[in-house]
Amino acid sequence: MSRPSTRPGLPRRGVLRLAAAAVALPAAAVLAGCVPADHAVTDPGPGPGGAAEGVEGRVTDARGRPVAGAFVEARGTGPRPNPVPEIAVFTDGDGRYRWFLPAGSYAITVTAEALGRRTLAVTVPHGRAVRLDFVLG
Amino acid sequence: MKPFHAIAMASVLALWAAGAAASDRAVEAGVRGPVPGPSAGEAATAAGMPYAGSDAVSETELAASGVTLGTAPVGPLPAEMGGSEVILNWDSRMVLKTTLYPNRAVGLITRNGAHHCTGWLISRNTVATAGHCVHSGRGGTWYDRRTMRFYPGRDGASSPYGSCGVSRMHSVTGWTVNGNRDYDYGAMRLDCLVGNTVGWFGMYSHTAPLNEPAIITGYPGDKPQTQWISSDKVRQALTRQVRYRMDTVGGNSGSPVWSDRGEALATSGAWGYAIHTYGNAGAQYNGGTRIVSAVLNNYINWINRP
Incomplete structure (x- = not known):
């Protein structure tokens, strides 16, 4: 009896490949979707990033001039106030500030040594930054 | 690349990533003993152990590592923690000598030249801080x-x-x-070796922190870049968070929550077991x-x- 003209083993390797792929694909998908939360990551360097929710705005004096170096504070409000990440937030040279805060209600207080302080209420929606401007003095 | 190879590689990569990330292997980092000094390969051997710092580092070495030297002397051990000016609730006071260990191993983090957060050295060039910093x-x-x-031991206008x-x-x-706030932690690698001079904190996993003395050393944003120290105890211990009653504000994020583990700082060093992250973390506590x-x-x- 003569052997088949095709190379022996190929069909079997093909079956093995398919079987391996059938196991590996779901395993990879499951593992990729279940990366533990302590999975370490390193910053890739400066570059554009995604949007983040929070508060941003500008602080000016009564004459519309920017107030630089004003200290911005946040306090969670409502029946279950949000914790506040305790970053120090100050206005820049153009009076602008930005603070990444999780969605929720906050009282934002801006303090400038010479112009006093003012507090405004704000609700941060999911997924975007809300604008909140202040006029001091 | 053949599809099968790509799938196999993806699987291997996923397995590798999962394995690396899920490593909960025990690390013996809670050993008490004399505060060690750096040796050859110290970054590897001293990981997790505190070091009180040395003033024997030459200016040449520091200059080569990118540090700009200031003029204040390195203080003696053990650390005198602070002054007596209690102006906040609980027990908070301004640190009078930021050149003493472990005060000098805590530093101000600035962003665009402005006060941003607090960090604490845990090796000659690694700083622990909050993830959100x-x-x-x-x-x-x-x-x-x-x-x-990063400005170790910053004291107002003095660095x-x-x-x-x-x-x-x-x-x-x-x-x-x-x-997720449970995972709010991070680190910065410095472009200098200032930890060799100022020392660093040990770091340990405290398995039962309830009622443990809690000390926070950091830079509250409403003070002019001065270092403040607050003390309380752990009032709530959650799986991934500790909560305490202190008067912290924006800028304190990233501060060490530390103790001396019941021994003299000179022999045991300062040990961090949590990273301060939130005001109003729950039930009027910070966490x-x-x-x-x-x-x-x-x-x-x-x-x-490396």
């Missing part, structure tokens, strides 16, 4: 490390050990992807991220990374 969280952005600097730039930043996906074993493992890997 390096990344805005939940799909947000890394802060631009080129705009950030007794100069400042260092940031060459790398780390956090975990629990914070950068999910924005920090607990350094559980998985967190400790990440920090040790970040310290030892």
Whole structure:
């Protein structure tokens, strides 16, 4: 009896490949979707990033001039106030500030040594930054 | 690349990533004993152990590592913690000598020249801080490390050990992807070796922190870049967080929550077991991220990374 003209083993390797792929694909998908939360990551360097929710705005004096170096504070409000990440937030040279805060209600207080302080209420929606401007003095 | 090979490679990569990230292997970092000094390969051997610092580092060495030297002397041990000016609730006071260990191992983090956060040295060039001090969280952005600097022992306008730039930043996906406060921790690799001079904190996984003395040393944003120390005890111990009653404000994020583990600082050193992260974390308490074993493992890997 003569052997088949095709190379022996190929069909079997093909079956093995398919079987391996059938196991590996779901395993990879499951593992990729279940990366533990302590999975370490390193910053890739400066570059554009995604949007983040929070508060941003500008602080000016009564004459519309920017107030630089004003200290911005946040306090969670409502029946279950949000914790506040305790970053120090100050206005820049153009009076602008930005603070990444999780969605929720906050009282934002801006303090400038010479112009006093003012507090405004704000609700941060999911997924975007809300604008909140202040006029001091 | 053939499809099968791509799938196999993806599987291997996924397995590798999962294995690396899930490592909860025990690390013996809680050994008490004399505060060690650096030796050859100290970054590897001293990971997790405190070091009180040395003033024997030459200016040449520091200059080569990127540090701008200040003029204040390095203080003696053990540390005199602070003054007696109690102006906040509980027990908070301004640190009078930021050139003493462990005060000098705590530093101000600035961003674009402005007060941003607090960090604490855990090796000659690694700083522990909050995750939200390096990344805005939940799909947000890394802060631009080129705009950030670390000032150990900063005292108002005085920077007794100069400042260092940031060459790398780390956090975990629990914070950068999910924005989960339980995983709000991170680190910065400095472009200098200032820890050899000022020392660093030990770091340990405290398995039962309830009622443990809690000391926070940091830079509250409503003070002119001066270092303050607050003390209380752990009033709530959650799986991944500790909570305490202190009067912290924006700028304190990233501060060490530490203790001397019941022994003299000169022999045992200062040990951090949590990272201060939030005001109003719950039930009128402020809170920090607990350094559980998985967190400790990440920090040790970040310290030892070339």
